Amino acid sequence: MPNPYGEIFKAPGAKRFSAAGFVARMPLSMTTIGIVTMLSQTHGEYWLAGAVSATFALANAALAPQISRLVDRYGQSRVLVPATVIAVAGLVALMLATRYRLPSPILFLTAAVAGVMPSMVAMVRARWVALYRDTPQLRTAFAFESVVDEVIFILGPITAIGLSVAVFPEAGPLAATVLLTVGTALFAAQRATEPPIHPPRTAGGGAVIGLGAVQTVALAFAAMGSIFGTAEVTAVAFAEAHGEKAAASLVLAAYAAGSMIAGLVFGTLTITLPLARQFFAAITLAAVMTWPLLMVDSIPTLALVLFLNGASIAPMVIIMMGLIERLVPASQLTEGMTWGMTGVGIGLAIGSSVSGWVIDNFGAANGFWVSVASGMAALAVAVIGYRTLNVPAAAAERPVAAPGHSARATGDAVQRCSG
Secondary structure (H helix, E strand, O other), X not given: OOOHHHHHHHOOOHHHHHHHHHHHHHHHHHHHHHHHHHHHHXXXXXHHHHHHHHHHHHHHHHHHHHHHHHHHHHOHHHHHHHHHHHHHHHHHHHHHHHHOOOOHHHHHHHXXXXXXXXXXXXXXXXHHHHHHOOOHHHHHHHHHHHHHHHHHHHHHHHHHHHHXXXXXOOHHHHHHHHHHHHHHHHHHOOOOOOOOOOOHHHHOXXXXXXXXXXXXXXXXXXXXXHHHHHHHHXXXXXXXXXXXHHHHHHHHHHHHHHHHHHHHHHOOOOOOOOHHHHHHHHHHHHXXXXXXXXXXXXXXXXXXXXXXXXXXXXXXHHHHHHHHHHHOOHHHHHHHHHHHHHHXXXXXXXXXXXXXXXXXXXXXXXXXXXXXHHHHHHHHHHHHHHHHHHOOOOHHHOOOOOOOOOHHHHHHHHHHHOO
């Protein structure tokens, strides 16, 4: 029986851009937790660490969609390099401000500049769409990338926290900066698989966040991002409260491992249930799985609960990205995917800052109440916004199928999304 994951890499250049994208995406999992670890060690205040990390996340949430909008218009290689240069400058300035104990406003300012970091998650997936639009391989590719995301979220926190604790406080963010520089340069150099640039007449429409479906997915991603942000900050504080701060990286690795395994399995399944219904089921499961966090009383228990909690993540991301690919105009695909990840960034900012405040005032274990509240918010979004996911908003721009695929297949794929 052929390996579905092996099949997707038969396309020329797929292995190269995926490998480069892996390196370029590592900073995604390292920067926020790296800032938290760095500042909690140098300044000793979780509220400040969480707030500066939230500033980076919010700035990235606001700026990344605009960068992706430029990418859709001018191409990845022309936009990624200058955006990365600015982000790197911001990260370097933040580390220097931390090292020399400059006033707190400078920490916030430099974190905001670093927020220019492009959404490499969207860039990689856009290349897969260019290769496999309207084919079964696209879902497999999305599943593979979700698994890669989780591998990154296993390695990233371990690397960032481990370096900052064992070497020096700024070591984690420094490693993220180096990886961002090298990875983006390698990725931008892969010109053969770069998605085509759409002409102004199709790419010049309004922002895709105006679509109800994108708003629903982005808000759901925001609620789930709040759960992620809470897990990062609370895991570090919980481990420190139990005298084993370095164990936080292993706890977060268990969280990501649960998602990675679920993603591998989910990517091999053939599911006929419409994407909108899959979305609702995944959100419900994720919301329910936040409640066991309130019963955690030790680091091993926390690792186990987060492992089980993580099993709902990858399938949900795969489903949400599939919805965006079906409901967003092809000429604004990168922007649409970035808005999904922007939701995660906003949620990370909310989760890390609110949970940091709760931890400082009520103790580490109580930080998980923010996870429960975020899960309930995600479920509310799914209920209220469900009807928006049944409208094939991008159908008007899908009469021309990708090379080698029929327009009939395109229409059928849009129809499968509804319901």
